[in-house]
Amino acid sequence: MALINRIAIGHRAETKAVAYLRRRGYRIVKRNYRCKFGEIDIIAEQGGMLVFVEVRSRRHRRFGLASDTVGITKQKQIMRVAQYYISTQTMKKRPCRFDVIGYTNEQVVLIRDAFRAGY
Numbered sequence: 001m002a003l004i005n006r007i008a009i010g011h012r013a014e015t016k017a018v019a020y021l022r023r024r025g026y027r028i029v030k031r032n033y034r035c036k037f038g039e040i041d042i043i044a045e046q047g048g049m050l051v052f053v054e055v056r057s058r059r060h061r062r063f064g065l066a067s068d069t070v071g072i073t074k075q076k077q078i079m080r081v082a083q084y085y086i087s088t089q090t091m092k093k094r095p096c097r098f099d100v101i102g103y104t105n106e107q108v109v110l111i112r113d114a115f116r117a118g119y
Contacts, residue, residue: 013057014041017101020108026051035088037080050096052082054114057103079117 018028026044033040042053054074078098086096100114 009057010055013101013103014055016103016108017042017053017055020101020110021053024110033081033085035081035084037084038077040078040081040085043085048094050086050094051099052078052085052096053099053101054078055101055103075115082117 014031018031021042021044022028024046026046028042028044029050030043031041033043040052041055044051044053075098082096082098096117097113098115098117100111102109102111
C-alpha cells in the first residue's frame with residue numbers, strides 16, 4: 001500500500017477515534033503530539049484522568065484486530081512520550097492511563113487501560 005494512502009487511512013481513523021471518544025465523555029487535549037521520543041495519536045482527559053490513546057487501523061481481520069498490533073516495543077515508546085509530555089506540563093500530578101482504539105472494517109474496538117506504565 002502506498003505511503004500516502006496509509007497516511008490518509010490513519011488520519012481518517014484518528015478523526016473517527018476523536019469523535020468516538022468525545023461521544024464517550026473524553027475531552028481531547030492534543031492530537032498527534034510529537035517529541036524527540038516519538039508520537040502519541042491522542043491525549044485526552046476523562047474523569048480527572050489523563051488518557052494517552054494509540055489509534056490503529058486495518059482493512060480486514062485476516063491477521064487479527066488492529067488493536068492487537070500495539071506490541072511491547074510500541075507500548076514502551078508511548079510510555080516514554082507520555083512521560084516526556086507530563087514532564088513538560090505545568091499540571092498537578094494526576095493519574096493517567098493508556099487506551100488503544102482499533103478500527104477493522106469500520107468496527108471500533110476501544111481497550112481502556114490497555115497497558116500499564118512502570119512509573
